[in-house]
Amino acid sequence: MGKWPKPPEGSWTEHYPELGTGPISFRDSISPEFYELEREAVFKRAWLNVGRVEDVPRVGSYLTKDIAAARASVIVVRGKDEQIRGFYNICRHRGNKLVWNDFPNEEVSGTCRQFTCKYHGWRYGLSGELTFVQQAGEFFDLDPSRHGLKPVNCDVWNGFIFINFDPEPRWSLREFLGPMITALDDYPFELMTERYEFEAHNNSNWKIFADAFQEYYHVPALHSQQVPSAVRRPNATFECGHFQIDGPHRLVSTAGTRRWLLPPEHMYPVERATRSGLVGPWRTPETHFSAGLNPGGIEPWGITNFQIFPNLEILIYHGWYLLYRYWPTSYNTHKFEAYTAFHPARTVRERIEHEVASVVLKEFALQDAGMLGGTQEALEYGLDEPIVDEFPLSDQEILVRHLHKVVVDWVEQYRAERRAEPRSERKPVGV
């Protein structure tokens, strides 16, 4: 994928003729039937990020992840050989959910030497092998080697743990991520381990919230109190520096400086006092670079937002990053996970800078989230026959166009394959 500045003639969108420039439909975000297909076509085929290697730091460290779109819970665990593996969170005896603490519908993490089922006490090793059966002699021809935990494909890229529910994934994780994302191979995410996590249950389709972070066209209107007045004037341009698409993945880079949008008169007093805010600490001791960070050659570079299909976003700033995941829970609800990640604070001042950045950022995300119920409700007017079904997108909204197109393409491909069995003749899509 080459790099190019926006040409004086033409547009970002026209660089990708397959996207078209016409209005788009949001039927993919308001239909229970489409959601059922999306679960199979997207969430049970794509690689999904469920955590970082730091979340399972030692032999025996585990976490569980409940993924409603796949109607499954998985256990991710670091084995004695340091390898990180994934298993369905189900006991092979009579199907109890294997790992949970007080409430079965809550995700948990911890460290153990083996997993013990609460029901009849079967035990499993860290590699999933069945190691103990209560009164084994009472069973009939029970072969322990055939009753280990059921594996889920699991792989790690640059410290991010991904799983794939497809029994035969179409692509290795690296193939799936492709050159635009793996250009970040050398970016030192492992240095940024001080994390502030948020979770929200939002009343919209998952893609509708992802869209709010794929364009900055909404910033002067929705986040008006925190942009310079020059940007708030009618028809002022607020443009991103570089858009790029690679297979199902997207990125947008924005120019910026430490204080980017925020002249002092528009800041909260706490931002001025702590010298930190929406775009992070103003003075960040380390800024890490990677060839993949600024493929558009933006100067001064501010942020690059990597949108890894289907539901992961990593926004990299100077010296820290932000991560979002959108987990659908129904066709018009989703669970939103977010965290900010900094290098571990070495002084009280740094700790405060990190906390202020996290809190201000959360407020901005809430402003975006505040739109969701209204958007979802109006998109659903008319049920099967939406009252409005054609929505124009500007050039600055190219990534919104791309996400919806990729999801629809994957669903279409899935439908076509289902019509044209056998399964062995499947062709890859999108990558």
Ligand code: FES
């Ligand atoms: S269901 Fe797990 S031991 Fe019986």
Ligand SMILES: [Fe+2]
């Ligand atoms: Fe926003």
